[in-house]
Each structure stands twice: as C-alpha cells, then as structure tokens.
Amino acid sequence: QIQLVQSGPELKKPGESVKISCKASGYTFTNYGMYWVKQAPGQGLQYMGWINTETGKPTYADDFKGRFVFFLETSASTAYLQINNLKNEDMATYFCARNYYFDYWGQGVMVTVSS
C-alpha cells in the first residue's frame, strides 16, 4: 500500500537547522511530485511548494523562498525538507503529500523552536 513515512519530532534552537525526511513506498517514487505543507499550532494548512521527483527541481511558494530547501534521495525514495536559520515562527507541523492533488500524506513532523 502507498505510504509516506516522515521522520520524528524535532526540538531545535533559533538559528539552527532541521532536516525532515519523507520516505515513500508502495509506488514508483519518480512518477509523482512531492509537496510540502506547513501547519502552525491551531492554524490551517499552508502550501510551501513542491519538488519534481523526476528532475529534482524544487519550486517554492513566496513565503518559503530563502531558508527552505527541498531535495531528494531518489535511490531511497525519500524527499527532504531542510529549514535553515530557524525562527520562532517556523514552529509547526510539516507534512509531505504526494501528487498534484495531495492524495496521500505523511503523518507530519512537529518542529519545536525554543531557546
């Protein structure tokens, strides 16, 4: 069955970096784009961007240009989100989602930013 399994919760200090993984199984990884979604505590869903799993080309939404990086380890069917220079406002749960209409989702990774 199709699954997206994400890495575990993270506790980081402001200014640090975090790397979140999203491992896909049950389908051909390169056939579907991978999308990233942020959900701040008690808030709605915010689109961050996507990565073309065939070419590795990332596309970022405007609010996520600069400190956010999407990349792949195609041999491991895994997509990554790295956030550099963490800020308090990055504290959220981050989801990966498959396909241009977000049919399957990872379980989410809670990132806590606290000094």
Place this chain on the structure above:
Amino acid sequence: DIQMTQSPPSLSASLGDKVTITCQASQNINKYIAWYQQKPGKAPRQLIRYTSTLVSGTPSRFSGSGSGRDYSFSISNVESEDIASYYCLQYDNLPRTFGGGTKLELK
C-alpha cells in the same frame, strides 16, 4: 495567487444533521478542488477530488458539487466520527491554496 474563501469557520451540528461547507475561489478553478478531513494530531485525509469524485473509502454520506468559482461540500446524516476540521484545496494553479478550514463540532 488564487484565494480560497471557506465558510463557515466553525459549524455545530447534531448527529444525523446535514451540513454544508462552501469554498469560493478568487477565479475560475475549473472544478479542480479537493476536500480533506483532519482530526486532531493527524494528517489530512483526502475525501473528494475534482469537485465531486469520492476517493476510495469515503462514505457515501459525503458529497461535493460546484463549478467555476463556487463549490460546496456536504455531509448528510452527520456521525460522531465526522467531528473534525475540513479544508478545501484548489489544484488548478500553482501555488496551491487551501481554504481557511471549517471546524465541525457536535451540538
């Protein structure tokens, strides 16, 4: 960017009620709208795509309709397991955009 205006932000219903949530897009999205259910601490789950196509496993009490800029999502005969937040997503254009969400509570 396409804005998705979802209403109401919250909804109170009794078991067995019919409830309806709407999403209005800032431009025509050609029926490329999906609806998701999210329970606390869980990932969103897709229920409907392309306006009215039920995803495998979605109970038939869920339905969707609409065209152009205006779309709706309904639950007929609300059950206790339907208590959750619901979001629309337009996937006609990049960047994808979500509605603000609707929290369904029991009256």
